[in-house]
Amino acid sequence: MKRSNSTYSILVLALALVLLGTFGAQAQVLYKPEPADNPNLAGNSAWTAVCASAGFNEYFVNFRWDPPMVESDNEFVLELSDADGYFAEPTELARVSDKNTVFDFEFQFALPTDMRGDNFKMRVRSTSPAKTSPASDAFSMYFIDYNSPLLISENGSGTIPSGGLIQLCGGGSVTLKPHNIPNAESYIYNWYRSGTLLATKSESITVSDPGMYYVELDYGDCSGSANTLSNTIEISTGTSSGLAINGATSVEVCPGDTYNLEANITGMGLTYTWYKDGTVVSGPTVDGSTYTVDGGATGFEGSYAVEIDGAGVCKELSEAVTISSTGSFDITVNNEENIVLLPSQTKTLSVGTSADSPSYQWYKNGSPITDATGSSLVITEVGEYYVEVTDNGGACTPAPVASETTTVVAPDSFEFVVDYVGTYTSCESVDATLSLSTINAVSENGAKTDVTADLQNSFDYQWKLNGGNVTGETSKTITLSNQEANGEYSLVGTVDAFQASSNTLQVKLASNETLQVTANGTVLCEGGEPIVLETTKDLTNESFQWKKDGTVVDSSSESYTVSETGVYQLVITSNECPLVSNEVTISAFDESLLVLDKTQDLIIVEGETQTLTASGADSYEWYDAGNNLISSSSYYDFTEEGEYLLIATFGTCTVSKVITVTYRDMFAIPNVITANGDGINDLWVLPNTYSRDPNVLVTIFNERGEQVFSQAGYENNWPQSTTSFNKQSMIFYYKITRGGKSLKQGTITVIK
Template structure:
């Protein structure tokens, strides 16, 4: 607790801060504390009041009166019972309160109630009383120095509010977590402690306190109410006790709200949606405040008298409305100085008006088998015409199922299934059947890709024969005209209201421009590659009939071809004539008039207009030179016929050699 010691030094150094803290007073007698502070009512019949606590040499007490003193503390005033000096319970929260005193023992009744054996430093306030009504209650806050760090998970002082009929031996502990048998302690009421332990009954924990808090305790619970059913006009004994457990370190305290000890009537549990027990729309309800010795009754609603309702009972009959929701109280007067007010909160459930219990959905999944996934929360707003916003709707597979269906529910039977609606936070309603119908769209709808030539208008036509169309352009006709490349979708609806989406991918296109024909014709296997550019999707041909996606063609034997480049999107065909060179592999100068000379054809068509062809024998001797546009070589040298043999040649154009090869002279 170095934190607190550090701040007490700051307080001594800088002076008292301006924040307000509670005040305490130990001068009041035990009877005054009970009659004037805790009960503060002319209805009390109290006797045998006693108190015990620490015997401090300073004269301080461990019990007494407290006042909020203008601070933010929850209770304006009341009684404080502590395991230390009540003067040390005052804020600020700067130092450790861990007082003790000589001979300050524990309490056996507390030990028994909490199942412990080592209580010490017990402070006890007890008295007898006679209830007029059939219920007692009072409000309290438990605060402790043991609300700090991981100690919160392990250590706790103990306290109990022990009640029994006078003359009996068994006590009933009223200081319990609501609707449980768990005693209220540090270890049973706290949030999650990081690195320590998970939260325990966190909804009843108030806060860990900083230095400038009205009390000198590290934390406390929210306001809790101790409550018990009693027999009217029967003597009871109550023992309010708090003690340290194990050792005197780290004090704790109980703060009892002044005037909260109610000796009234039990009108029953609150009937609210939060408690899952509202008054049902078809239920008759009677609140009964009949009490022996009562002189008069006055029923009130939300703090105002209900005109004419002065009987001991108040009856409610359907139909109800939400305007009746609120706090109903009865003031029972026993004498001019004794009036007891008891109340109950009532909320009335409306009779739900069914709006729709059968729903049609489309199978949005690929199989179109009548099995689909439904978002159940989409149904809820249309189930009833008057569903309160606070009602929690759950869906179940059968009337006996206790496990709610997932919000994303996949049908288990095709095309139709009945599920059941239940109001989860209200027990007034039976299962309501809801029919889920699954419609299908079994027709096949295929996407399309097409081109648009130079932004010329083109028509997109969806599959015909359906009652509805909705394009992403906003148009609702089966066909639309477009002029720009883009992605267009149309939602097609069938007679069951189910839809499929067809996508048109419209790509921009244009006729190609052939920029080059790359010719490889100096090989045995002549080939060409067509080079074309343009914004289109093209295919290629060299006969205008057979097209291919490849731009390369092999095994070409003709001298002249036409290249065709066709746009697949019907934007046109580009053409280009090209020529291949023909290099004869042999010639036969034998005087028969056929194949008498050797030459290379199409040189000028290929643009080789300054071509020189040189012929050599196998030894490299130059035999003949001639231009590409001449008639060629006749197989003679110096006027004499050369022998049949292989001869070599070279082709040069403008002085640059293009190719070398050989051919055969046959006789």
Template sequence: MKNYSKIYLLTVFLLLFIAFQASAQAIVINAPVPADNPNLAGNSPWPAICAGNGGFNEYFVNITWAGTANAGNEFILELSDASGSFASPETLATITDQNTNTDFDTSFSIPLTTRGQGYKMRVRSTDPVRIGAESDAYNMYYMDVTSNLNISEAGDGVPPGSICSTNPIVLQVDNIANPETYQYSWYRSGTLLVGETGPTLNISQSGMYSVFIDYGPICTGSGNTDSNIVDVTIGAGGSGIAIAPPTRTALCTGDSETLAITITDPSWSYQWYKNDVAILGAIGSSYTVNAATPGFEADYAVEISAPGVCTERSEVVAITNADNYTVSRNNPANVVVLPSQTQTLNVSTTANSPTFRWFRNAVELVGETSSTLSITQEGEYYAEVTQSGGACTSSSKNSETTVAVAPASFELVADYASPYTSCVTTSMVLEVQTINAVAADGTTTDVTADLVDAFTYQWQRNGTDVAGQTGKSISLASNTENGDYVLTASLAGYNEISNTLPIQLLTSETITITSTSTVYCSASDIVTVSTTTDLTSATFEWQKDSVAVSSTDESLNISEPGTYRLVLQQDGCSLISNEIIIAPLDENLITLDPAGEIVLPEGTSRTVRANGGTAYRWMNASNDEMSTSDSVTFTEAGTYTLIASIDNCEITKQVTVSILDTFKVPNVITVNGDGINDQWIIPNLYSNKADVNVIIYNEQGEEILNEFDYNNNWPQSSTAFQKQNMVFYYKIRNASEVLKQGTITVIR
């Protein structure tokens, strides 16, 4: 129990010690408070920050804290946003040299975008990491504008002094950049306009208007942004001028109407407006609108002006054109009158109760009183439209003229119905693609849709009619139909012939070649390439690597490797056979699995399989045939031969089989000359191998043997050993690793 009490007391002590150490590292940071600026005489701690006036922006705060700060600690003075939030604080100052001073002043400058009444400050430390208390909220403004504002209606920077208007106006701050980024206080005749804080003010009431930038209740007075005062009079004229109601507002051709102001005054000046544009010279108390003037239809108003009264403009009077109806041609300006075809002309109109008359070459077409006209003759056509209802009756307008012509000839264009390549395509459809009407001046009009089914057709091959082919298309599916095709077409005395379409279809026949072998063994070897196609009367050539090698041999005996094919000329096209690749003999085509020397543990067997040949013969050391299959099983040591055939070629490979030694590398030999254990004999796995290196060192580490293909013949004499039980060191390795190493004790 005593031991348990000691452990308990020790645990409590350790916990108290850890808590003490932790508290020793903690610090408490108080809220920063405004401090005196030592660079200004007679200054005192600031109650608010009004920076920027004259470029001034230097302030101080006092920072106090308690606890212990580490050597790398930094105190960072931070500023909240205008609402007092530290979600994204601004860094005002970073202090690195006050880690042992718990009461110090530091200077800072506020950001140029600071404007508001709710800014707070705090201090945080970095080592240890602590966040101090937040300060009270302060008015803080960076006053980048500290000169008088200008307000105007035009926004041109010129103080207007007074404005007289019958309608509401807008005043705007016009002499600072980005005026929308500030808040303002607008006044009318000394009264604050509550809620008006933007850079513009909509005014509908007379008064004396001014504005200044709102830098808060403390800083605004030192901003010096008071604007000019604008005396605004709204509706001061009060004369209620208007235009007397006219007799007519819809005028017909030849009509006129005089517009007059309802009241006049000798002191007034007048100006008449048409669609808000002043009419040059129209400065009397009345104005006459003449329907003979183009574009007379418009909105008219009169404006008065005089010293001491506001300029005033009347409501508009709209004058319209009673004859303002339209006549539209609904067909092309030029049409082609085709044989056996009728063209329809058409007009539309907005006239009231219209009537129609049609004219050809300025001569009326009697009885044609519809908005449409069917024609079969050449000529120049138009319709006369008369308005017989509404305010203006018996007024007429002509439609635009349509010129109808008969073709001098037709152009017939035939084409391939699908992509075509000579001697590649095996079937094709030819068809009428376009029919153009050709006028006397050479201009063409596409009339395919109108006439493609009206013509009669005949297809011709090499100048001769193709029997039964009288449609607008022809299908060709055999190389026996190759030739030059044209299409003749007839309609109402027109006889036309199309362009020529050459056709050279490839036969659907195939040529196949075979060879007696695909491997070329040697100059004495003959490989024959042939075909079952009858070449007796054909024009052909054998090609090696796409170059002709023979045009007379019906079968080809080749004497070198390459890619061979047969090209047969048939109906003007080259008919190409399959390709046969004759490769040179490559001994690597025959592979063994497993490859390399075969080592058999004594009393076991191993099967070796050959691949890549067409026939095999396995021979033993006595040249006796062991097998003709692709594999053989070995049970005895020796050198064996494989004769593998690839078509007519033979490849010989040898297989060496050895018996795995069961003894280990000896570490003792006796060189007493009795013929027993006189030499260092190592297993066959390491001896007599050209790729195995045997190295022997003496007791001093000097090489005394360094051989590849070691023949189990060390030492060759016993005279080199000067004393009993000499120790040597050996290392057996190949090109990449040490296979065996150890010591050899030589006993005399």
């Protein structure tokens, strides 16, 4: 049967409605992303963990979605959670904009280099419309930034024991630690003992139980592919042999004498290592069970111990024996270690000693000085001087002890070193103090000797600025506090026929002047008055720059008219240093800056007051319906119905808000009246909202739908007569409209 055109149109419309119900009324469906195989690797399958590295970091994720279609500007974004599976601050892995008509596709991504964990999840977010897929399953994801075998040693010293064996005797312990990985503390570790995984996860482990110990980096499911398994160290335990050093534990030795130390275990072909104050002094030596302490050697005093090692015994260290010097004494040199001797000068060298009955002999350049046998010596020549002191009393045979050497030189020249005192920063500090820090005596061969303490009070000083003398500055210190003093400073000094010059120090002091920038507003709005930045400082002869967000935007105008939001400053170059003003932040205008504490549509009870308060603006103006200014406060007390205008000013910008005030109906529209002429409830009285308003039309219909009353600005005057009611009870219908829009409708029952 042939359909008519009208029938065909109806079918097309029905089909369109079905399609609208199927697609138009529902949102897109985003499915959770799934791991996908890598099309660039032959025979590959979907990954189960991400084990990325610098050598390989290419992974794929499959994503599906269902229509309706997304917007043309939509982008699909692949996001990664944190290591605990939370998306509070997701990491973007990939973003595509060319898949808006493809319902099944793959994302390609690379794992960020700082990702390590076992509970990462992924999700896909669309931007237009904004929707988010469910999260994926949790996966291990590790970026393997270190993938070489670890090397472990005792305390991470780098020394792997011979054969990988460490013996522990008498219940001791040892700490193992990798020594070939940078930033070792930033990783998590898997420690093993004889194949059993231990609980320790830190970079070091302290052990006392025997076993085979090794470690790898904990990369979760990626640990095996990281290839970080370390060498193995075997820990064995044994019983102490009771090693000790024969004799007393504290021995006094006369200077120049010797003393033999002997271990109590001998003749077993063992290896002996002797220590003084923890440092090896002999060995390891097979059968070296003795060690001779030489009391004639400087610094022979100390704590001596021996260690044994070898087949059949546990490696063991003895308790220490303390060797001290009897009859020893101290010599104190009372002068500087290095002395500069000027022409015609004399210097006195002296020493003090704790010897009971001392005698002295002074030496110059290694040879004794005739008749120089006192505790002090006056010198007039350069050379190297020291004194030998002999204690002629006590238990030991006298042995002379030499003091430290004093070097006396004649200078070829002098040099000064000056430096800043305290904290000084160029173009930031407003004052600076410079001072002489070192005086060096320079020999013919260029060798320098610090003679500051000896000669700093002997020189006459003069400070120079840019090569010229600074008037009145003749001490070794100068303090500067004025920008006009900026420049290069040096210090010269004279003593006898010598003149010394210093290095040069650059001084650039900041101005202590405050540079203030003002603006006639800080909120930029379209159509508003321009915002102008100004300063009271005269810029006529100044080098200056207006800057926005640190970038120069003008260097010629003494005031600057703002055209963009940002942070503005004025910088003046003053004596080679910048003088920087305060910051003026110009923000974009936003009507939300104006905040009202109540809605713009106020409902008040007639005869009462409702206060509306505004905040956020610089100033406020309230106008009534006649455009009369009624207040300039931030609030206004409303007592009457009507429309009011609030104008709030933000710098050069304004926001206008219309405030509508209406009376609250204190009673409902009545639906029953008694038109019996007794003066009570005879009239249908409406609330103020609907009565006496010329814009409100009240129309009443009888039960047959015939209009019986119609009045704009209803005066609460219906019915005007009771004679038209011919029944004891009659039903009427009313409709209240404003501008053709229905406000209320219902029934009125009239009882006679």
